[in-house]
Amino acid sequence: MSVSRVMTDKSICVFGILALTFTPLVAAQNQDSATVEQKSSAASRGIDHLFNYLNMAGTANASEFQPLTQKERTHLYLKTMVNPLGFLKAGFSGGINQWKDKPPEWEQGASGYGKRFADILGQYSIQRTATFGLSSALHEDNRYFNSGKKGVWSRTGYAVASGILARHDDGSRHLSISQLGGVAAGAFLSRTWQPPSQHSPGDAAVSFGITMGSNMGFGVLKEFLPDLGRAIRKKRKEASRSP
Numbered sequence: 001m002s003v004s005r006v007m008t009d010k011s012i013c014v015f016g017i018l019a020l021t022f023t024p025l026v027a028a029q030n031q032d033s034a035t036v037e038q039k040s041s042a043a044s045r046g047i048d049h050l051f052n053y054l055n056m057a058g059t060a061n062a063s064e065f066q067p068l069t070q071k072e073r074t075h076l077y078l079k080t081m082v083n084p085l086g087f088l089k090a091g092f093s094g095g096i097n098q099w100k101d102k103p104p105e106w107e108q109g110a111s112g113y114g115k116r117f118a119d120i121l122g123q124y125s126i127q128r129t130a131t132f133g134l135s136s137a138l139h140e141d142n143r144y145f146n147s148g149k150k151g152v153w154s155r156t157g158y159a160v161a162s163g164i165l166a167r168h169d170d171g172s173r174h175l176s177i178s179q180l181g182g183v184a185a186g187a188f189l190s191r192t193w194q195p196p197s198q199h200s201p202g203d204a205a206v207s208f209g210i211t212m213g214s215n216m217g218f219g220v221l222k223e224f225l226p227d228l229g230r231a232i233r234k235k236r237k238e239a240s241r242s243p
Contacts, residue, residue, distance in 0.1 A: 045175050053080070054222055057144060062146065065145055067169040067171075070136060094117035097119075105197065127186030131183075138178055140179075142179050144219065159220045162216075163215040163217070164216065165175055
C-alpha cells in the first residue's frame with residue numbers, strides 16, 4: 001500500500017472524529033434553550049476529549065506557555081489513555097484495514113477485526129507511554145500551542161515544524177526526542193505481533209515515517225481548529241439573537 005493511501009486513511013479517521021465532535025455543537029443551533037444547554041455540554045466534553053486526543057493546550061497561544069509539573073504531565077497521560085476518541089480512532093482504523101484486508105493473514109470476520117483493532121490500540125498505547133516516559137525525563141512538552149502569528153503561511157510553517165519540535169521548561173523549542181522515540185517505539189515494537197507480511201524492519205520504518213508525517217500535517221489542523229470553533233460559536237450567538 002502506498003504511503004499516500006495510508007495518509008488518506010489516517011485523515012479519514014481524524015476528520016470522522018472531528019465530525020462526531022462538532023455535530024452536537026452545530027445541531028444545537030436550532031433547538032430550544034434546555035436542549036441547547038444539554039447539547040452544548042455534550043459538545044464541550046467532546047471538544048475537551050478532542051484537545052486531549054490531539055495533544056493540544058486548548059486554545060492557548062505560544063506566548064502563554066507554562067511548563068508542566070510532573071503531576072500535570074501524569075494527569076494528561078492518564079487522561080489520554082482512557083480518552084474515548086482513542087478507542088474510536090482504533091475502531092475506524094481497524095475497520096478500514098478490515099475492508100482492505102490488511103494484513104491478509106488476519107483474514108476477515110470478528111476475529112480478524114479484533115486483531116486489527118488491538119493492533120492499532122497497541123501501537124497507540126506504546127507510543128503514548130514511551131513519549132510520556134521520555135518527555136518526563138527530558139522535560140519536554142509536546143503539547144500544541146497556537147502560534148499567535150498572523151498570515152496563513154507563517155502559521156502553517158509554524159504548525160508543520162511543531163510536528164517534530166517540543167518545548168523545554170524555558171519555553172524554547174528543540175527537536176522532540178520524546179516524540180521521535182515514542183513513535184519509533186510504537187512502530188518497531190508492534191512488529192513483534194505483526195504477521196510476516198508486516199514484520200520487517202522496513203515495514204516499521206515506513207510506519208514510523210507515516211506517523212511522523214501525519215503529526216506534521218495535522219499540526220496545520222491544530223493551528224486552525226480554534227478558528228473553526230470560534231466561527232461556530234459566533235454563528236450560534238447570531239442564531240440565538242434572531243427571533
